Amino acid sequence: MSTIPGRNRRRPRLPGGASAILLLTFIFLCIAAPLIWGRAAESTMVVDANQSMSGRHLLGTDDLGRDLLARTLVATRSSLVLAVLATLVGGVIGIALGLLSGVSRRLGRVIGAVINLLIAFPALLLAIFFAVLFGIGSVGSVLAVGAAFAPGFARITQTLTASAVSRDYVDASRVLGRGPFFVVRRHILPNIAEPVILYSTIHIGTAILSLSGLSFLGLGVQPPAYDWGRLLSDGLTRVYISPGAALGPAVAIVLAGLAFNMVGERLADSIGGRKAVSRRRTQAALAAVPTPEPDAISTSGGDALLEVRHLQVLYTAADGTVTTPVRDVSFSAAAGETVGIVGESGSGKSVATSAIAQLVEAPGSVRAQTLRFGDVDLLRPTRQTDGELGRTMSVVFQDPGEALNPALKIGTHLIEPAVTHLHEPKPSARRRALEALAGVAISDPERRYRQHQHELSGGMKQRVCIAISLMGEPKLLIADEPTTALDVTVQRQILRLIAQVGDRTGASILFISHDIAVVSEICDRILVMYAGFVVEEAPTAQLLAAPAHPYTQLLLAASPTMTARKDLPLTSLEGRMPGPGVDLPGCYFADRCPRADATCVSTRPPLAEVGVGHRASCWHPLTGSVQGSRQAEAADAVGAA
Numbered sequence: 001m002s003t004i005p006g007r008n009r010r011r012p013r014l015p016g017g018a019s020a021i022l023l024l025t026f027i028f029l030c031i032a033a034p035l036i037w038g039r040a041a042e043s044t045m046v047v048d049a050n051q052s053m054s055g056r057h058l059l060g061t062d063d064l065g066r067d068l069l070a071r072t073l074v075a076t077r078s079s080l081v082l083a084v085l086a087t088l089v090g091g092v093i094g095i096a097l098g099l100l101s102g103v104s105r106r107l108g109r110v111i112g113a114v115i116n117l118l119i120a121f122p123a124l125l126l127a128i129f130f131a132v133l134f135g136i137g138s139v140g141s142v143l144a145v146g147a148a149f150a151p152g153f154a155r156i157t158q159t160l161t162a163s164a165v166s167r168d169y170v171d172a173s174r175v176l177g178r179g180p181f182f183v184v185r186r187h188i189l190p191n192i193a194e195p196v197i198l199y200s201t202i203h204i205g206t207a208i209l210s211l212s213g214l215s216f217l218g219l220g221v222q223p224p225a226y227d228w229g230r231l232l233s234d235g236l237t238r239v240y241i242s243p244g245a246a247l248g249p250a251v252a253i254v255l256a257g258l259a260f261n262m263v264g265e266r267l268a269d270s271i272g273g274r275k276a277v278s279r280r281r282t283q284a285a286l287a288a289v290p291t292p293e294p295d296a297i298s299t300s301g302g303d304a305l306l307e308v309r310h311l312q313v314l315y316t317a318a319d320g321t322v323t324t325p326v327r328d329v330s331f332s333a334a335a336g337e338t339v340g341i342v343g344e345s346g347s348g349k350s351v352a353t354s355a356i357a358q359l360v361e362a363p364g365s366v367r368a369q370t371l372r373f374g375d376v377d378l379l380r381p382t383r384q385t386d387g388e389l390g391r392t393m394s395v396v397f398q399d400p401g402e403a404l405n406p407a408l409k410i411g412t413h414l415i416e417p418a419v420t421h422l423h424e425p426k427p428s429a430r431r432r433a434l435e436a437l438a439g440v441a442i443s444d445p446e447r448r449y450r451q452h453q454h455e456l457s458g459g460m461k462q463r464v465c466i467a468i469s470l471m472g473e474p475k476l477l478i479a480d481e482p483t484t485a486l487d488v489t490v491q492r493q494i495l496r497l498i499a500q501v502g503d504r505t506g507a508s509i510l511f512i513s514h515d516i517a518v519v520s521e522i523c524d525r526i527l528v529m530y531a532g533f534v535v536e537e538a539p540t541a542q543l544l545a546a547p548a549h550p551y552t553q554l555l556l557a558a559s560p561t562m563t564a565r566k567d568l569p570l571t572s573l574e575g576r577m578p579g580p581g582v583d584l585p586g587c588y589f590a591d592r593c594p595r596a597d598a599t600c601v602s603t604r605p606p607l608a609e610v611g612v613g614h615r616a617s618c619w620h621p622l623t624g625s626v627q628g629s630r631q632a633e634a635a636d637a638v639g640a641a
């Protein structure tokens with residue numbers, strides 16, 4: 001039997017127990033050595049000067065007759081304390097910069113560029129540069145090593161923060177109107193603390209080496225004070241006469257550096273085995289794209305709780321490329337109404353509802369003729385309206401595991417908005433939270449209240465997320481594929497629960513799904529989205545019975561539980577939807593549409609009435625009564641062009 005060398009090999013390490021014992025020994029020496037050997041380290045005895053290694057002086061003596069073993073042991077305190085201080089300085093500066101750049105994209109670019117520049121230099125080289133800048137001595141060297149470490153801390157914090165801010169629970173916090181400081185304190189710091197502490201532990205080892213290096217070069221600790229670097233520098237001049245003078249501090253530096261590094265790495269390994277952090281976020285900026293023609297599209301007008309007209313969401317990539325995942329979305333939702341949004345993956349459902357929930361971040365930009373929720377103009381948010389939205393609008397995300405902060409108890413998720421924002425006394429918020437948990441059919445609410453998300457099943461977590469929305473005064477609940485990540489048996493329960501919550505609270509619901517069968521179970525009305533457009537909108541029964549848009553017809557035929565006959569194979573959706581970067585003059589569905597003609601390719605059909613409360617954007621709708629008039633409109637449109 002042979003093994004493949006290299007790939008699976010790990011570099012040799014001290015066993016975990018050995019590195020821990022070594023570290024504890026150094027910590028013990030740091031505390032006790034000056035008390036035990038302090039006198040021997042300081043007492044000068046000229047007759048004993050410059051002695052070599054012997055039974056009485058194991059490492060020999062210095063030129064004043066001081067015992068070098070005692071001095072090496074006593075120097076543990078100064079060496080370790082200075083290393084810890086330098087790591088703290090580097091940590092505080094680096095973490096602050098990393099957080100700042102992680103939460104603010106604009107600052108992030110500048111700070112990122114500076115970090116990239118500094119991180120290209122070896123830390124010791126930077127430390128020497130800063131030592132000259134800050135001045136020679138203990139304080140200067142601590143600041144210098146701290147400053148040299150700061151870019152590393154900033155980089156790891158920036159990366160971890162970017163990952164943490166992309167979590168759904170951070171989005172959920174923003175929906176609740178929380179500011180950046182709250183998000184940092186509540187969601188980012190607890191989630192980045194562990195890796196940052198591990199990184200710091202490893203860096204104490206590196207700090208010992210760097211500070212010893214500075215002292216060795218004469219830039220660090222100055223006589224009569226001493227650390228291992230200083231002792232090494234003095235000992236080196238006599239290395240051929242008495243090797244112990246240099247050997248003692250050299251071994252101490254190596255072992256202490258190794259102990260901190262190994263313990264840090266072992267901790268990181270064991271934690272890394274338990275969990276991994278991942279996620280992505282894009283970078284972009286605002287761009288100019290033609291706005292859809294404003295019109296007087298007949299939504300429910302002033303009575304609607306939510307009114308959306310000609311909504312667009314745009315992203316500009318770093319290279320200036322503009323993408324428009326939401327090209328033109330218009331609809332309204334009355335109070336208490338449940339509106340479903342369906343469409344293939346990538347049709348813009350989530351981005352459109354993110355715009356309503358105020359979750360589109362720079363460099364994304366939102367445009368609309370109207371974007372109104374109750375009395376709140378969502379295009380012109382203020383502090384006051386943010387607070388109001390936090391109470392009245394909530395979002396239930398696809399993955400409840402992502403939506404709940406693993407560092408917080410379930411109870412904290414529930415009561416925090418009420419206690420922090422509405423200044424509700426904790427006992428009353430707790431009572432309401434227990435009621436909310438019971439209201440979403442969670443058994444033993446008292447126990448669940450004290451648990452963390454990892455102790456709950458997927459369905460239970462989603463129930464908690466719905467319970468959180470009940471803690472405010474919900475007027476709009478946005479459910480973004482809330483059942484997709486769940487077990488099939490649980491999906492139905494959650495669907496029913498969302499419908500019950502709507503009935504009980506009178507809240508409107510925007511229910512997003514790629515599955516038209518799921519949506520039709522609980523929705524009064526359905527919007528069909530395609531390539532960033534609403535292509536059809538109708539009351540559920542009407543849409544199912546008589547779809548007007550060929551795309552809706554295909555979606556229904558591809559749905560396993562709807563109108564398709566059980567004895568016939570399901571239709572599959574051939575072809576691909578144009579991406580958000582594509583710009584077409586006509587209908588975006590034309591190249592997949594069996595009814596498309598030259599008009600469809602050259603001229604975009606408006607979203608117009610095809611029946612009562614039924615709109616579709618198609619030149620050749622399937623609904624018979626409007627077919628003739630739509631053909632005439634198409635001819636007019638082509639003539640006008």
Ligand SMILES: Nc1ncnc2c1ncn2[C@@H]1O[C@H](COP(=O)(O)OP(=O)(O)OP(=O)(O)O)[C@@H](O)[C@H]1O
Nearest residue numbers: 282315325344345346347348349350351352514580
């Ligand atoms: N931050 C972003 N920057 C650039 N493009 C984005 C961003 N977020 C989403 N998109 C793009 O917008 C398009 C629509 O995405 P969206 O998530 O709204 O689709 P969806 O209809 O909800 O699909 P799914 O069911 O898969 O979630 C996709 O092409 C996606 O890549």
